[in-house]
Amino acid sequence: MSIHDKTVPASTKEEKREISLQRAFVLKNKIKNYMQQKNLILTGFDLSENFQTKKSLILKYFKASENDWQDWHWQVAHRIDNINALKALINFPQEIYDEIKRIENTFRWAISPYYLCLIDEHNPLDPIKMQSIPTILEAAHSGIKDPMAEEYTSPAPCITRRYPDRLIINVTNQCAMYCRHCQRRRNIGETDNQAATDDIKAALDYIRANPEIRDVLITGGDALLLNDNMIDWILTELDSIPHVEIKRLGTRTLVTMPQRITDDLCTILKKHTPIYLNTQFNHPHEITPSSKKAADKLVAAGVILGNQSVLLKGINDDPNIIKKLNQELLKIRIRPYYLFHAKAVEGTLHFVTSIDKGLEIMKYLRGYTSGLAIPSYIVNAPNGYGKIPLLPQYIMNKKDGKLHLRTWEDRIIEYET
Template identity: 65%
Template sequence: MSIPAIEKHKITAEEKRIIALRRAAELKNRISDYLEIKESIKTGIDLQDTVAKNKLKLLKYFNASEEQWQDWRWQMRHRIDSVTTLAKFLDLDIEHFFHIKKVGSHYRWSISPYYASLIMDGDPHDPIRMQSIPSIEEMDESGYNDPMAEEFTSPSPGITRRYPDRLIINVTNMCAMYCRHCQRRRNIGEKDQHKPHQSLLAALDYIRKNREIRDVLITGGDALMLSDRNIDWLLTELDQIEHVEIKRIGTRAIVTLPQRITPELCAVLKKHPPLYINTQFNHPREITPESKKACDMLTEAGVVLGNQAVLLKGINNNAHVMKRLNQELLKIRVRPYYIFHAKQVKGTRHFITSVEEGINIMEKLRGYTSGLAVPTYIINAPNGYGKTPVLPQYVIKREEGSIRLRTWEDRELEYDYMPGF
């Protein structure tokens, strides 16, 4: 019985309770499929015993101490970028060994020891492995080097501008790990390089001269690969530009190198509010005690955290996996912000899903979990024309003063938004 129908009748308190209990049972049944499978979708916290064994194997190989493991600079110096070294930790058959070697001659790869410790050996479809270790499928030449036309939206050195009031400063090509689905793999090259100081000065000068710019995103590569001193300098320069209202930092270090989040870095970031950091967790397995600690430290420093997942075939193109990811992110105080449809980057075709899969995931999030756990599904328009939200269709029909709605439960209802009282 609908609410308007109820209002036309005298309903006793007991009858109302019966209606409420019936509705509660109906709602509980709607998430029974997720509850049945939830515990099988493991987080990195759930698998700490196995991760600890992997870590010990890596420490022994590098003859390293726990203190060194916790040093982000040690992690960077000991990134794994040789298939021979990788074979010391993972059971690679001869075919996979030479596939990795072949892909490595075309596309750079590198994994922090920390992120390597999260790989569950023996599973070729492990979501950590798929994001970090080259696959022969990367030799597929379809796609584009620069699908977002960033080279045509750079009005000044180091800047990408696609919107009226905000822009990107690209500060480095350096990352703790070179993700196999990277949208900017064309910039990785064979050598880690920060942008020259002159390029940063030119970018700052451009921002000063364009007063409509109120929001600046510092990214790369990974913006947190800069030293604390350089991060402090750049944020200070932006603070001194009156029309810049907020700063953002793009980083995956929270996920791939949480040791980078140090008390010293947090002290720097705390000086420059309002500051937002967007990171990229793509699977619940990436949520570990270390990444949680990093998020806690950043939150306590006043940084607002958001997540920009990438929809990746075989990794998270599953509504239950995405729901678990987003719910676990909220527990570590990271707000799910976007789900990006994977871009048509050369060498990444094997990760690309259908748009229908993305819409179906959104259908299974809205109403089935807290709105806080529902990001926006985004397709980046070709040729640098920006982010375009893609949503399930909830408005079925429009008329003067009313619309026909489809609810999250797939019910169709008339809604008179200009009722005659």
């Protein structure tokens, strides 16, 4: 690394063009490696043959129709949550079923028929399988249950409050699929439980009584596992509170059960603008024609979409995969928002990467792709002290009133302060 001179001004138009061409050549070379890798990283659009084959098998197994498939209630009621059904639908080696048997009494599993269709059982490192099928690695007796001390940041029923002007209402512990890396797995329990209406009313009363709360995130579990009437009621109540400026929804259904994004739901959401919805795509294989259709419907209803990936070892801890994921998300109008560093939650330690890996990925994004495709890399502080954004080092030092800054290409420049 060196301190670079200011660009020498060119005297003629031709000289300027020549400098520009040389620079364009350098830039083109910087993306050469990604251009080669990019097409090798498939999305769910490229995998539709496998999807259709599995879908036919599942419909036959459950004696179900296309209408059933498109009905999110059917998807929830027919989640695959026992070894016999899984064996009938996916041809895994026997040891995988043995491992599930050893884990399932400790950590619940269930996979929507839709998400199951994304699995490639021939790939032992398939990112969809790793997110959905239990393994013996979950039995490791280390990690903590509640790393963000959510139980100590709940001033009213259903509420988590970690910041001055915003809070969370946890409305259900139910999800379309129980992710193996779930950071809230202690809440998943053995059965699906929706928050009691009286508890939600108490949460709304707390928000009403605290005028500094301007932003409310409804989540769980998965907020969109509530039925339409309940969602409409909560949003209506929030709209009646003058100081609530925006509502947010936390849901992974765009990834795990896009059938949930119905016309009726979109009609409800449209009434309660402004709504921001954050979802969790972790790998390009999850971006499918169905998830695009769900995103299109939400955008048409005026909902603003963001993505909160979790950095997961063996699944997406690769700069090219994260770059492709974020670029593909932008194509379906979902803005990358956060890249969460996985916490040391009990049963999920095998997914935890190093912070250095996260920083390496962030360094590879900045400058190499548009800022829109770059999420904030976040470590959640223990004890509910909130999010800490992490960045590669861009300020190198300060000398004689001048900052030495590093550019995305590792040029060191002087900047007057």
